[in-house]
Amino acid sequence: MxxxxxxxxxxxxxxxxxxxxxxxxxxxxxxxxxxxxxxxxxxxxxxxxxxxxxxxxxxxxxxxxxxxxxxxxxxxxxxxxxxxxxxxxxxxxxxxxxxxxxxxxxxxxxxxxxxxxxxxxxxxxxxRYDPEYAYAKRKIEEGAIGRPILFRGQTADMDNTAAFQVQFSRTSGGVFLDASIHDMDLARWLLGAEVQEVYCVGDCYVHEGFREYRDADNATALYRFDNGAAASITVSRTTMHGHDTFAEVTGTRGSLLIGRPNRVANVDICDEQGVRIECVPTFYERFEKxxxxxxxxxxxxxxxxxxxxCDLRDAVQATRVAIATTEAYRSGKVVVV
Ligand SMILES: NC(=O)c1ccc[n+]([C@@H]2O[C@H](COP(=O)([O-])OP(=O)(O)OC[C@H]3O[C@@H](n4cnc5c(N)ncnc54)[C@H](O)[C@@H]3O)[C@@H](O)[C@H]2O)c1
Known part of the structure; x- marks a missing residue:
């Protein structure tokens, strides 16, 4: 071929x-x-x-x-x-x-x-290509949780990448366009609806360097969709334990918890600290496949x-939502998309 x-x-x-x-x-x-x-x-x-x-x-x-x-x-x-x-x-x-x-x-x-x-x-x-998110999409389409009404998503990078991320803010557009945009795309994809408005709270709680770019190191945004569904999306650049990205979709007849915890291996470590697991360190290990x-x-x-x-129209919609979220974060006001 x-x-x-x-x-x-x-x-x-x-x-x-x-x-x-x-x-x-x-x-x-x-x-x-x-x-x-x-x-x-x-x-x-x-x-x-x-x-x-x-x-x-x-x-x-x-x-x-x-x-x-x-x-x-x-x-x-x-x-x-x-x-x-x-x-x-x-x-x-x-x-x-x-x-x-x-x-x-x-x-x-x-x-x-x-x-x-x-x-x-x-x-x-x-x-959209991760086997776990794709499985959740199929389950929603099969009606396994009824009508999807709530999306809760998180993208969280380790604190040890923050110095790099501050520099990256020069061209990335900030944390909402760079990181949360994945969750915004997923929320649209899994809820099958478009964002109408957004409210967002966050700050440079740990790394002052982000302030120069009017960026955040931790933030949470709340979205209303055109079919009445809602989403909350959290982003962090300061986790200590690993790259902790997951989502949850609640429907009228059940819910799906996707990709948590992001284990390195299906092994519990039992020692003097109790029972624990190791989390993948970066987005690449999490989404390698x-x-x-x-x-x-x-x-x-x-x-x-x-x-x-994902076609370019999906990407335009996700970009619109990320720009509106950035505006909501900076202004402290509800922004209509
Ligand atoms: N899908 C994901 O989860 C994910 C993760 C990380 C990065 N990204 C995206 O990937 C893109 C690159 O990110 P990165 O972290 O690899 O950045 P990087 O800064 O490490 O690499 C950028 C590359 O672009 C090259 N470059 C710069 N100017 C160029 C030009 N004019 N012509 C040709 N090449 C040029 C540089 O030489 C370098 O090789 C960004 O848009 C970022 O948002 C996506």
């Missing part, structure tokens, strides 16, 4: 993992090129992936590598224009979340996307013409 020739842009914290998946694990993917503005990352790709088609700009990669598709794993501020450039070059596009930091940029991307309906274009809302399934689906869609689990 024909393979999909892929070029990856961005070989940083997440890009290296995507690149290794595409090079060694994803069936029918042929990773043929990479670009990064960091020369050491290109050396890494040469040594570890055996790539020799390496570029210091996306523009050059699009012009010189013979590609069918791109993976964009670059700073969020670059996503909108890079998606547009790749679509206009005739390529299938996978881009990491979020789609953009402004609604204007979302609309710019959608206008170009609509001119290229035959190409696959998706944003990396990886949790989902990152692979997400890439496999993208490649299959590019080959066979299917639809990935």
């Amino acid at each position: 024909k393979k999909v020739r892929i070029g990856i842009a961005g070989l940083g914290r997440l890009g290296k993992s995507h690149a290794a998946n595409l090079a060694f694990k994803v069936k029918n993917a042929d990773l043929v090129a990479a670009c990064s503005v960091v020369p050491e990352e290109l050396d890494w790709a040469r040594e570890n992936l055996g790539l020799d088609s390496l570029f210091d700009s996306l523009e050059d990669m699009l012009r010189h590598a013979q590609l069918d598709a791109v993976f964009l794993v670059t700073p969020t501020t670059l996503h909108p224009q890079q998606i547009i450039d790749a679509l206009q070059a005739g390529l299938h596009v996978f881009c990491e979340k979020p789609l953009a930091l402004t609604i204007e940029d979302c609309e710019r991307v959608m206008a170009v996307r609509d001119e290229h309906p035959g190409q696959v274009a998706t944003i990396g809302f990886v949790r 989902a990152f692979l399934l997400e890439a496999e689906d993208f490649v299959n869609c590019a080959l066979r013409g299917g639809e990935p689990r």
